[in-house]
Amino acid sequence: MGKYIHMYISACFTDWSVFNIYLSFAGFDIGGQVAIGFSHWKSPFPGNGQNLPSPDCVRSEASAVPPISEHLEPVSCPASLSITPLPTLSASQETLCDSTFPVILLLYTLLIFPPAVKGVNVLLGRQRSEGISSPSRDDDSTLLNQGTHSSILDDNTNKSSGLCFADGKSRIDYILVYRKSSSQSEKREIFERNIRAEGLQMEKEASITNSDVIFLKLHAPWDVLCRYAELMNIRMPFRRKIFFMHRRHKFMNRMEKRINKFRGWLPRKPMKFDDTLPDLEENESFTAPFSRSRIHHFIIHNKDTFFNNATRSRIVHHILQRVKYEEGKNKMGLNRLLSNNSYEAAFPLHEGKYHSKNSIRTHGAENHRHLLYECWAWWGVWYKYQPLDLIRRYFGEKIGLYFAWLGWYTGMLFPAALVGLFVFLYGIFTLEHCQVSKEICQATDIIMCPICDQYCPYLRLSDSCIYAKETQMDMCKHLTLFYSCLPATVFLEFWKRRRAVLAYDWDLIDWEEEEDEIRPQFEAKYSKKERMNPISGKPEPYQAFTDKYSRLIVSASGIFFMILVVIAAVFGIVIYRVITVSTFAAFGWALIRNNSQVATTGTAVCINFCVIMLLNVSLFLLSLRATTEQPRTESEWENSFTLKMFLFQFVNLNSSTFYIAFFLGRFTGRPGAYLRLINRWKLEECHPSGCLIDLCMQMGIIMVLKQTWNNFMELGYPLIQNWWTRRKLRREHGPKAKASFPQWERDYNLQPMNAYGLFDEYLEMILQFGFTTIFVAAFPLAPLLALLNNIIEIRLDAYKFVTQWRRPLPSQAKDIGIWYGILEGIGILSVITNAFVIAVTSDFIPRLVYAYKYGPCAGQGRAGEGCMMGYVNASLSVFRVSDFEKRSQPKTTGSELFGDAVKYCRYRDYREPPDSAEPYSYTLQFWHVLAARLAFIIVFEHMVFAIKTLIAYLIPDLPKDLRDRMRREKYLIQEMMYEAELERLQKEKNEKKKKDKAHHKEWP
Incomplete structure (x- = not known):
């Protein structure tokens, strides 16, 4: 009996501090395994003990109902940090905890009526109880969680106007908005009559600002929630989880004390949330599909808060999607009524105001929205981890998974950014020791051929010294060979594990998406052709085989046409570069004239960015019309639209970069025999220091401009629209009018979430992921720029969701959908492109060939900086000026720069001199370099793909401890x-x- 006395003393102390409870009082041997019943209960409120405001939407009759389950009711009083042999308290024991009787009476009651702990048995040393054992932890750690499935803040709804019906008790679960002047009143009346038949309660109220706008407020009573929760297989908590902890050795305890003493000098987990804030983690409870026949098995403190607000809204939306709006016809669903303007808007309510005069750290949280703002959307917590469980509870699993993926992607950018920064700094610090850049900067006697027709002058090779040094900073490719491709694979493999953990924690492992309803457009198109659905057994519209595939052919033709439009835009940029380089070469300003090629590249990139942004809008509108295959369901349409838009925008964003990386300067011919565009314009050549500087400028400028523009549009556009709405309200109703508006009025004045959901958010990040991984070997700072952008992006999106948008419908999803397959495709493409960037775009392979075959260290098996002496001279060919074509002959002879007229100039290639037996033909070194490049591409790709496959095999998709759990x-x-x-x-x-x-x- 002593063990029960010990447990109740430890569990019912009113003091919040941790007490030393001696197990000798219970007379137990703790040499083996012990179970943690309750440990270190953390107050969800600030240290001053001030609770949240009392609820204003609580039914009196519901609160008066006694707990449905007596033996499954979890303890609500604080528990001390003590090792106890009992896992939980029954309802009767909870009553004792709240009692004001003396401890003597408590002990007497326990001795006379020993409690029976049901459902969970606990191991204590070598002692085993009968029944079920509690789950154990393989990592010797302890998972200590208290509370129920519902959040604490669900029990304390914000006491503000606009969250309940006029009676102040019935919680508003959903809002429908329509205009009295709408011509669809008959459909609305039928729809609303059927809503009442389903058991939903309704209340109408006119808008304060516009009497034509009517708000239809919906509330789901307890019996409706239970009925549909069972139909929808919603998992609800019915037992608190209890885990085991192995007793540690004394030596380990001493080591931990020393480590903790050392860590006391360091900041304690700066990225974690403050201990004084509410517990943002999801409470650990066993869950099961809700069943009315087994309702007494579930943990129900209060009927009004058993189903949280997000679940209530999801149930109501599920009902609305299945209510008919025409008598005698199989036409149903809220989406159809929104598409034909029967209703203007439909949304769940935000839980009060997001901003408060008092900080959450001093006065506590007023509601979930306020808590999200302070702990997530506020810029002051930019370095903190995201409260994913709270995001999931408020916005649903689908949005929670997006922010989990975005946070995981941002975290995986840290090592890539550090490696890229190290490579960049290494290039800076070794700049003065690079033999190649030294030779270029000292080559004052080497005269380079003009890079354009007639107007471009002869140049000394030493004039490109600065650009050669900048190129050298990116030439540490031996440090980025595998770094450039493997992070994408590691990221995807670890994301699968992270997703599995989230799916388990959020009860999505066994979740299956419901069958989508037929799109209204599909139904309107094929309403005359029907066939029996083999699953539901009901007639539905049918699309013939020939019609479907003829539409697919038309859609594919539209896709091909739009890709041709993008290629035509790139072709226009190429012509601009060819013409502008000659114009800048004849420019009167010496700074532009001497840097004509760099100026051309910079202006071309800026123009290219403007073209990309214009084409993005045009391609978006065209892709909507290109989906002519008439997908049957919303998910099919979403997948088709996603693939098209990603393909268009990926080609639009990367086409110019692919041109610079793999085509610029590769097919220009040679002096005296240039290849020309439309037999008129000479194709652009690379700078004397190489093409890598052009690729870096392209990536840097596009990445910075695009990310800045996207961030501005994401937040600036809704801010401006909401500011304009507030301005109109202040003019019409006074400066303090908005403060008196009910919550539904304030939410209606916010901007609705994008009609395509999270599509734009995912698309932006996926394109950035591709831009970062595909050409990272050429631009090692790309991960760093992406990391800085994503840190801002997370808070921008959070601020937008919490403050600027209406609350989106909380929906479920167990993964990121089709985007994961796109990420895998980008990972495969990144291996190929980086192999070509290293082998073709950079001088990495030519330098290795020279060092091992032609340099001073040839045949010695080494390739250091000393082995690169003479490389610059060996990589340049000689051209006789008299062999120039007439339209390519420079207008200047070079005498103004070099004293005498130039007779010979140099160009980048491996060709025989003009006085040889086969003038201007390829040398043997060219073929050696070409063979080495092809060999490197093949070996590199196969090796990286083999390592990627090995990594994917060695990293299981499901962690072992999670599988056991x-x-x-x-x-x-x-x-x-x-x-x-x-x-x-x-x-x-x-x-x-x-x-x-x-x-x-x-x-x-």
Whole structure:
């Protein structure tokens, strides 16, 4: 009996501090495994003990109902940090915790009526109880969680106007908005009549600012929520999780004390949230699909808060999607009514205001929205981890997964950014020791041929010294060979593991997406052709095979046409570069004239950015019309639209970069025999220091400008629109009018979420992921720029979701959908492109060939900086000026720069001199370099693909401890349900015996 006394003393202390409870009082041997019943209960409110405001939407009759389950009710009083042999308290024990009787009476009660702990058995040393064992942890760590499935803030709804019906009790679960002047009143009346038939409660109210706008408020009573929660298989909590902790050795305890003493000098987890804030982690409870027949098994403190607000809104939306709006016809669903303007808007309510005069750290959180703003959307917490569980509870699993993926992607950019920064700094610090850049900067006697027709002058090779040094800073390719491709694979593999953990924590492992309803456009197009659905057994519109594939051909033709439009835009940029370089070469300003090629590249990139942004809008509108294959469901349409838009925007964003990386300066011919565009314009050549500087400028400028523009449009556009709406309201109703508006009025004045959901958010990040990984070997700072942008992006998106947008419908999803396949495709493409960038665009392979075959270290098996002496001279060919074509002959002879007229000039290539037996033909070194480049591409790709496959094999998609926990939990759920059912049957049997006995006594 001593163990029960010990547990109740430790569990019912009113002091919040941690007490030293001696297990000797209970007389137990703790040499083995012990179970943690309750540990270090953390107050969800600030240290001053001030609670949240009392709820204003709580039904009196619901609150008066006693707990449905007596033996499954979790403890609500604080528990001390003590090792106890009992896992939980029953409802009767919870009452004792709240009692004001003296401790003596408590002990006396326990001695007389020892409590029976049901459903969970606990191991204590070598002692085993009968029944089910609690789940254990393989990593010797302890998972200590208290509370129920619902958030604490669900029990304390914000006490502000506009969250309830006029009675102040019924919570508003959904809002529909329509105009009285709309011509669809008949459909609305039928729809609303059927809504009432489903059991939903309704209340209408006119807008304060416009009497023509009507708000239809919907509330789902308890019986409706239970009925549809069972139909939708919503998982609800019915048992708190309890884990085991192995007793540590004394030596480990001493080591931990020393480590903690050392860590005391360091900041404690600066990226974690403050301990004084509410617990933002999801509470650990066993869950099961809700069942009304087993309602007594679930943990129900209060009927009004058992289903949280997001779940309530999801249930109401599920009902609205299945309510008919025309009598005698199979036409139903809110989406169709929104598409034909029967209703103007539909949305769940935000939970009050997001901003408060008082900080959450001093006065506590007023509601979930306020908590999200302070802990997530506020710029002051930019370095903190995201409260994913709170995001999920408020916005749903689909949006929660997006922010989880974005945070995971941002975290994986840290090592890539550090490596890229190290490579960049290494190039700076080794700049003065680079033999190649030294030779270029000292080559004052080497005269380079003009890079354009007639107007471009002869140049000294030393004039490109600065650009040669900049190129050398990116030439540390031996440090980025595998770094450039493997992070994408590691990121994807670890994301699968992270997604599995989130799916388990959020009860999405066994979740299956419901069958999508037919799109209104599909129904309108094929309403005359129907066939029986083999699954539902109901007639539905049908698209013939020939019609479907003819539309696919038309859609594919549209895609091909739009890709040709993008290629034509790139072709225009190429012509601009060819013409402008000659114009700048004849410019009167010496700074532009001497840097004509760099100026051309810079202006071309800026023009290219403007073309990209214009084409993005045009391609978006065209892609909407290009989806002519008429997908049957919303998910099919979304997948088709996503693939098209990604393909268009990927080609639009990267086409110019591919041109610079793999085509610029590769097909220009040679002096005296240039290849020309339309037999007129000479194709652009690379700078004497190489083409890598052009690629770096292209990537840097496009990346910075695009990310800046996207961030401005994401936040600036809704801010401006909401500011204009507030300005109109102040003019019409006074400066303090908005403060008196109910919540539905304030939310209606916010901007609706994009009609395409998270498409734009994912698309922006996926394109950035491609831009970062595909050409990272040429621009090692790309991950750093992406990291800085994503840190801002997370807070911008959070601020937008919390403050500027209406609350989106909380929806479920177990992964990021089709985007994961696109990410895998980008990862494969990045291997190929980086192999070509290293082998073709850079001088990495030519330098290796020279060092091992032609340099001073040839045949010695080494390739240091000393082996690169003479490389610049060996990489340049000689051209006789008299062999120039007439239209290419420079207008100047070079005498103004070099004293005498130039007779010979140099150009980048491996060709024979003009006085050789085969003038201007390729040398043997050219073929050696070409063979080495092809060999490197083949070996590099196969090696990286082999390593990627090995990494994917070695990293399991499901962590072992999670797999064990899932199996253990499945077993425990079955056992707990079985035991609870046996207990119920036994209770019914005993009651029946008592009735029979009483009836026997009453018999005469």
